[in-house]
Amino acid sequence: MKSTLLIAAGLALFTTVAGAQQRVHLPITNQDWLKPFPAFKIVGNLYYVGTYDLGCYLISTRDGLILINSGAPGSYPLIKANIESLGFKLTDIKLITSTHGHWDHVGDIAALQKASGGARVLMNERDADVLESGGNIDWRNPKGRGIIYDPIHVDRRLKDGDKITLGETQLTVHFSPGHTKGATSFTLPVKDGARTYNVLIANMPGINAGVHLLGSPGYPNMAQDFAYTIADLKKYSPDIWVSSHAGQFNLHQVYKPGDPYNPARFGDLAAYKAKVEGYDQAYHKQLAEEQAKTE
Numbered sequence: 001m002k003s004t005l006l007i008a009a010g011l012a013l014f015t016t017v018a019g020a021q022q023r024v025h026l027p028i029t030n031q032d033w034l035k036p037f038p039a040f041k042i043v044g045n046l047y048y049v050g051t052y053d054l055g056c057y058l059i060s061t062r063d064g065l066i067l068i069n070s071g072a073p074g075s076y077p078l079i080k081a082n083i084e085s086l087g088f089k090l091t092d093i094k095l096i097t098s099t100h101g102h103w104d105h106v107g108d109i110a111a112l113q114k115a116s117g118g119a120r121v122l123m124n125e126r127d128a129d130v131l132e133s134g135g136n137i138d139w140r141n142p143k144g145r146g147i148i149y150d151p152i153h154v155d156r157r158l159k160d161g162d163k164i165t166l167g168e169t170q171l172t173v174h175f176s177p178g179h180t181k182g183a184t185s186f187t188l189p190v191k192d193g194a195r196t197y198n199v200l201i202a203n204m205p206g207i208n209a210g211v212h213l214l215g216s217p218g219y220p221n222m223a224q225d226f227a228y229t230i231a232d233l234k235k236y237s238p239d240i241w242v243s244s245h246a247g248q249f250n251l252h253q254v255y256k257p258g259d260p261y262n263p264a265r266f267g268d269l270a271a272y273k274a275k276v277e278g279y280d281q282a283y284h285k286q287l288a289e290e291q292a293k294t295e
């Protein structure tokens with residue numbers, strides 16, 4: 001009886017709090033998001049801890065761990081297993097951030113933050129509200145589409161050029177808007193023996209299906225933002241580069257589980273330039289098509 005009452009009270013609370021913002025379950029159709037992929041060392045203190053397709057990065061410092069991206073809702077057990085397989089503990093995660101506020105990169109930040117016992121969440125100021133709403137409200141869904149992941153409290157809202165420092169590691173925040181308003185790339189120097197590598201964690205300027213560069217009332221300057229990001233990413237000549245999705249940095253072409261440690265496999269500068277060029281061409285093709293329709 002007592003437990004029935006408690007459940008009833010809990011349901012009533014949920015309905016009241018949630019109101020119009022009901023929790024909705026979005027099915028994941030891309031099986032590569034869900035497939036496990038073993039963690040491995042990219043270079044120095046930088047590790048890949050994501051799934052087969054969802055790029056998640058762990059940086060180990062003398063003062064604890066920085067995690068970039070969580071995967072989608074439900075990725076938590078895979079990311080946890082990957083972090084632990086490297087000999088690290090979730091309770092050593094001190095900072096969590098993300099390359100952009102879409103559910104396939106932030107969906108389990110809340111779970112990882114909870115498991116860490118108090119990691120601070122840092123997010124681009126332009127995507128922070130999306131995370132705090134649990135993915136309910138973004139520019140495509142100004143009235144809300146329902147909460148699609150556990151809402152995340154953002155402890156620090158990042159500005160372009162900000163530094164994220166933990167132990168001996170310092171990341172620089174670079175706004176890469178367009179894919180979302182607050183898409184973000186990070187650069188960091190990584191030491192490995194006598195050499196220091198300039199690492200770029202790039203958020204590639206991909207245009208999602210169904211998104212219009214022109215005439216999107218929730219994001220009127222999107223086309224300019226994409227142009228800015230493409231021009232900015234063209235300026236980089238990283239020693240090592242990775243990205244938000246495995247396919248965006250050719251992960252499965254250059255690395256197979258069990259391959260020996262070799263940072264150079266992620267250092268193909270011509271491949272980086274070609275990748276950015278491909279996004280540039282796709283952007284200009286879509287822009288021209290949209291402009292032709294409106295003329």
Ligand SMILES: [Zn+2]
Pocket residue numbers: 100102179
């Ligand atoms: Zn995305």
